[in-house]
Amino acid sequence: MSPVTSTRRRQVAAFILLLVEAALFALLVTESLAGAIVAAAITCLSFWAHLVLHECGHFVAAKLLRLEVVAVHIAPFNGWRNHVSVRPAPSSAALPLRMVLFYLSGPVVNLCTATALVAATALTSTPFTRFALFSAAFLAALLGLVNLVPSPHSDGRNLLTWLSAPTATSAALRAAYYEEEIDRTLRTISHGEADDGRLGDPVRDGNDTRLALAAFQRRWSTGQARSATDFVADAERLAALAHADSTDPVTAAAIGQALSVQFGLRYLYAAVVTRSPVQHREAVEIWELAQLGSQVRPHELAARVAMSLAYLLNQRPEQARALLLDVRAGVDPPDLCSVAFLLRAIAECHLGNHAEADTHIRAAGGGYPQLTQVVATIQAADPVLPLSAPAPMAGI
Numbered sequence: 001m002s003p004v005t006s007t008r009r010r011q012v013a014a015f016i017l018l019l020v021e022a023a024l025f026a027l028l029v030t031e032s033l034a035g036a037i038v039a040a041a042i043t044c045l046s047f048w049a050h051l052v053l054h055e056c057g058h059f060v061a062a063k064l065l066r067l068e069v070v071a072v073h074i075a076p077f078n079g080w081r082n083h084v085s086v087r088p089a090p091s092s093a094a095l096p097l098r099m100v101l102f103y104l105s106g107p108v109v110n111l112c113t114a115t116a117l118v119a120a121t122a123l124t125s126t127p128f129t130r131f132a133l134f135s136a137a138f139l140a141a142l143l144g145l146v147n148l149v150p151s152p153h154s155d156g157r158n159l160l161t162w163l164s165a166p167t168a169t170s171a172a173l174r175a176a177y178y179e180e181e182i183d184r185t186l187r188t189i190s191h192g193e194a195d196d197g198r199l200g201d202p203v204r205d206g207n208d209t210r211l212a213l214a215a216f217q218r219r220w221s222t223g224q225a226r227s228a229t230d231f232v233a234d235a236e237r238l239a240a241l242a243h244a245d246s247t248d249p250v251t252a253a254a255i256g257q258a259l260s261v262q263f264g265l266r267y268l269y270a271a272v273v274t275r276s277p278v279q280h281r282e283a284v285e286i287w288e289l290a291q292l293g294s295q296v297r298p299h300e301l302a303a304r305v306a307m308s309l310a311y312l313l314n315q316r317p318e319q320a321r322a323l324l325l326d327v328r329a330g331v332d333p334p335d336l337c338s339v340a341f342l343l344r345a346i347a348e349c350h351l352g353n354h355a356e357a358d359t360h361i362r363a364a365g366g367g368y369p370q371l372t373q374v375v376a377t378i379q380a381a382d383p384v385l386p387l388s389a390p391a392p393m394a395g396i
């Protein structure tokens with residue numbers, strides 16, 4: 001049985017159980033079979049209403065708190081994937097408080113509904129109506145409280161995360177958005193090429209090299225399970241394949257570009273955001289991979305982006321700038337142009353040309369907010385932030 005079928009069967013079973021229980025209780029209270037069936041039906045329908053109200057609570061809160069809503073799913077009885085997804089800007093004001101209010105809003109709406117329903121029972125004296133109101137109130141309170149329990153994907157879990165570690169959660173959000181920007185850059189570089197049944201396998205010596213690159217990108221693209229150790233080990237195997245004599249130059253160049261950009265952008269983030277400049281050995285590796293990446297078509301923008309990033313991480317802003325003097329917006333892929341403009345802005349910052357840096361930040365547009373913020377941090381720092389540890393690289 002597939003997990004989906006199994007989950008759906010459990011849901012149907014739970015729903016039937018709820019219906020039967022409600023009918024039995026209703027029978028005890030109303031002492032009339034017809035009344036019991038109607039009361040049970042009302043109870044069960046109220047559950048659907050509580051689910052909708054719960055998500056409406058999140059939705060209205062998101063709007064009031066100015067959190068960008070990216071998805072709204074309200075599909076009761078068709079899986080439990082009801083949710084309102086938001087995409088908050090990590091640097092926005094009072095974000096932890098707003099996220100706490102957002103996650104509280106759904107359960108609070110259920111608990112307020114329960115209170116209102118209990119209060120409404122005072123207005124009626126008929127057993128049937130009182131039963132229907134009480135049972136609906138019970139379900140509302142149950143839904144609100146169950147959602148506050150910290151289980152996977154529950155509001156309670158998210159609340160706990162934002163309450164217990166607000167700074168770390170904001171930082172993790174920012175890092176995750178930055179990873180998405182890296183992924184987008186890599187997709188532009190690889191032109192979305194290569195899809196195959198063998199993709200997704202770990203990179204191993206002896207694999208077809210082109211497939212190994214595609215497998216690597218697929219395995220480590222945003223949204224998949226990540227283990228930092230596995231990721232680095234996989235990347236090292238791929239780098240070894242790229243350097244091997246048996247690998248054809250075009251594939252080696254593709255791997256060189258992808259790895260130098262992926263790791264180069266990560267090191268840039270670490271140097272600026274977590275203030276841990278790239279180590280000499282890592283800077284050398286990036287430079288070697290970027291060189292490999294520009295051995296076939298050195299004038300292609302992807303190759304120049306990879307090389308300029310390597311120069312920046314090796315404290316050579318002049319060379320980085322020289323490679324990015326001619327970026328043809330409208331000819332080269334727009335995403336890659338944005339990254340190129342932002343790297344050029346970093347080079348200009350390190351060369352003391354702040355007005356030029358501003359021009360290129362504007363030219364990049366707003367498509368890479370996290371990378372733009374990294375550049376803005378470099379620009380605002382005085383003295384200019386070092387990107388790599390002091391030891392200069394010989395031979396560049």
Ligand SMILES: [Zn+2]
Nearest residue numbers: 106107147155
């Ligand atoms: Zn919720």
